[in-house]
Amino acid sequence: MKVRGRDLETIISYILTVGVLVSLAVEAVGLGYYATGESLQVDFTSRWQTSGNDFFAYAWGTLLSFGEGVTPLSLIALGIVLLMVTPYLRVLASALYFTVERNPKYALISLFVLAVLTISLKAH
Amino acid sequence: MVDVLTVLLISILAGLLGSLVGLGGSLITTPALVALGVPVKFAIAAGMVTIIATSSGSASSYVKEKIVNVKAAMYLEMFTIVGAIAGASITSVVPAKFLYFFFAAFLLTSFLGIGRLGRDEVPQAVVQDGLARWLELEGSYHDKSLGKDVNYKLTRPALGGAGMFVAGIAAGMLGIGAGAFKVSVHELILKMPPKVSTTTSSFIIGMTALAGASVYFFSGLLYLDLAAPMMVGTTLGAFLGGRALNRIRSSTLRRLFLVVILLVLVEMLYKGITA
Numbered sequence: 477m478k479v480r481g482r483d484l485e486t487i488i489s490y491i492l493t494v495g496v497l498v499s500l501a502v503e504a505v506g507l508g509y510y511a512t513g514e515s516l517q518v519d520f521t522s523r524w525q526t527s528g529n530d531f532f533a534y535a536w537g538t539l540l541s542f543g544e545g546v547t548p549l550s551l552i553a554l555g556i557v558l559l560m561v562t563p564y565l566r567v568l569a570s571a572l573y574f575t576v577e578r579n580p581k582y583a584l585i586s587l588f589v590l591a592v593l594t595i596s597l598k599a600h
Numbered sequence: 601m602v603d604v605l606t607v608l609l610i611s612i613l614a615g616l617l618g619s620l621v622g623l624g625g626s627l628i629t630t631p632a633l634v635a636l637g638v639p640v641k642f643a644i645a646a647g648m649v650t651i652i653a654t655s656s657g658s659a660s661s662y663v664k665e666k667i668v669n670v671k672a673a674m675y676l677e678m679f680t681i682v683g684a685i686a687g688a689s690i691t692s693v694v695p696a697k698f699l700y701f702f703f704a705a706f707l708l709t710s711f712l713g714i715g716r717l718g719r720d721e722v723p724q725a726v727v728q729d730g731l732a733r734w735l736e737l738e739g740s741y742h743d744k745s746l747g748k749d750v751n752y753k754l755t756r757p758a759l760g761g762a763g764m765f766v767a768g769i770a771a772g773m774l775g776i777g778a779g780a781f782k783v784s785v786h787e788l789i790l791k792m793p794p795k796v797s798t799t800t801s802s803f804i805i806g807m808t809a810l811a812g813a814s815v816y817f818f819s820g821l822l823y824l825d826l827a828a829p830m831m832v833g834t835t836l837g838a839f840l841g842g843r844a845l846n847r848i849r850s851s852t853l854r855r856l857f858l859v860v861i862l863l864v865l866v867e868m869l870y871k872g873i874t875a
Contacts, residue, residue, distance in 0.1 A: 489664035492806070496657040500835060503828050507604065510825075516603040520642065524825040526817050534817075552828045559652050559831065560817075563810040566656075570674060581735070585674050589681060589807070596685050596814040 484573045488566050495562025499555045506551030513548065523549065531560065531597035564593060602636050608829035610636065615654070615837025620848065621857040623710055624658070624802070626650050627776050629834050631703070631864045634871060638826065640696050640703075645816035646827035647775035648688070648809055653835045655777055655805035658842075662799035667741045669796055672754060673803050675735055679761040680782075680804055681811035683768020688815035691773045699774070700872030704865050706770050709781045711861075722793040726753045741796060752793050760790040764804075772812035777805040 510516070518524075528534050535557045541550045571586035614629040626647030633643045662668050691699060728737070737754035754760075763785035771778040779801050786797035816822045 484670060485663050485666050485668070488670065489660045492656045492660035492663065496653050496660070496835075500653060500832060503832050507608070507828055507832060510604065516605060518602050518604060518607060518638075518823065518825045520601075520639075520823050520826075524823045525820060526822045526824065527820070529818055531814065531817055549824070552824045556649060556824060556827060556831075559649065560810055560813055562656055563652060563806045567677075567807065570670070582671060582674060585678060589674065589677050592678075592681055592685070593807075593811060593814060596811060597817075 484570065487569050487573065491566050491569055492562060495558065495565065499559035499562065502551055502558060503555030506548050506555055509546075509551060510548035526553075526556075529599070531557075535561070564590075564597075567593065602633070602638060604825060604829045606636065607633065607638075607826060608833040611650075611830045611833025612837040612840070615834035615839075616841040616844075617837075617856075617860060618834075619838040619841030620844065621853060621860055622780075623857075623860065624651070624654060624777055624779055624805075624838065626830075626834065627707070627710070628860065628864065629830060630775060631867055633826075633830070635867055640699055640871070641691060641821045642823055642826060644691060644699070644773075644775035645813075645819065645821035646823065646830045648772070648812040648816050649822065649827045650831045650834050651775075651777050652806050652809045652813065653831050654838050655802045655809065657835060658838070659799060659803040659806060663803060665741070667795055667799045668803045669737075669739045669754075669792070669800050670803075671735070672737050672739075672790070672792070673800050673807075675737070675757060676760065676764045676800075677804055677807045679764040680768035680771070680808040683765040683770075684772030684808045684811040685815055687769040687772025687774075688812040688819070689772075690769075691775075692815065692819040692821065697872055697875040700868045700875060702770075703774050704868040704872065706774060706776075706778070706781075707861060707865050707868070709770075709778070709784075710857075711780075722750050722752055723787075723791040726755055726791045728753050728755045729757075731757050737790075739796065741793075743795065750793060752791075752796065754790045754792060756789050756791075760785055763789055768808055768811070771805070771808050772815070775812065775816075777801075777809070779805060 538553045567590045574583035610632050614632045618628045630643045630647040732755045740751040743750045767778045767781045782801040786792040
């Protein structure tokens, strides 16, 4: 199976590798920055709690928060967002791939997985 | 209460130990943090996010080498993600006491994998049922240890789907990968070759974890200052453990496995009884 000379496995492997490495790097920088502050207690305050009811709105809000300056919280939140986006992009790529490949069975299976995840990420 | 550096250090050690004894993800990190006083539901929610990193990271190279069966994974993910969403929703509402006992009980499924250590034969003469043929559930991969290409066929996807739904519920409820259980479904029901089974399981765990995390994200149980060091630490520990794995004798690993399982089991039962 190849689309534009690349097979699905290569595309997926690339998405997973880049997604995990970038999110880990952002998280490590965020933690390093946090470690320069006064308190390192994990105190379970609402500041660190993820909230809202739409992951995509949260992700967008996290990106916009960088406009007000870079904080340990904004970096750590971005790292988690990027990590969660990684498998999501992997299904999206599979759905597109099987559609281009004209494999309706697996295009539908990928779209089902994508739809369930999208609903669960958007509708809480 | 714990601080970020302690979580990081504990997660590195737990990730290292987990990868040595074949208990990936959060199966050790979560109980280790609970032992330090972290509320079990917070540890489970952070564990769910953590295993997106550990499983996706370890699966990526196996995908590229075409050992993972992507089609089988996509089919089985339909069941695990629905199970994981249901499981995470259950955890959000049930009393914590119940989770300790369920964690202890599910830990016993880890023994499913120990008899399989070192066994590597490919199921022969698998007769596919109609649904398996329709789903094109077959594949081939290059086995480096055998020095040849291995062709295989899978069967009974309907029953396999049901098994993966159960695996998804457990994974979502406990914030773990439920890898040993998934691998058993792959091999005993679908007749997947061991190498394909373990790598495809890692691949599926990343997606299952996202489904569970999609519930925990808005449940009020996910704290970023716990999840971030847990994710970085466990992934780093698992990476270091993977490098050390070949230098340790398998009899030592088996003993270590039993000690770790026993410790976690006793801890979770004790927490459950005293909660």
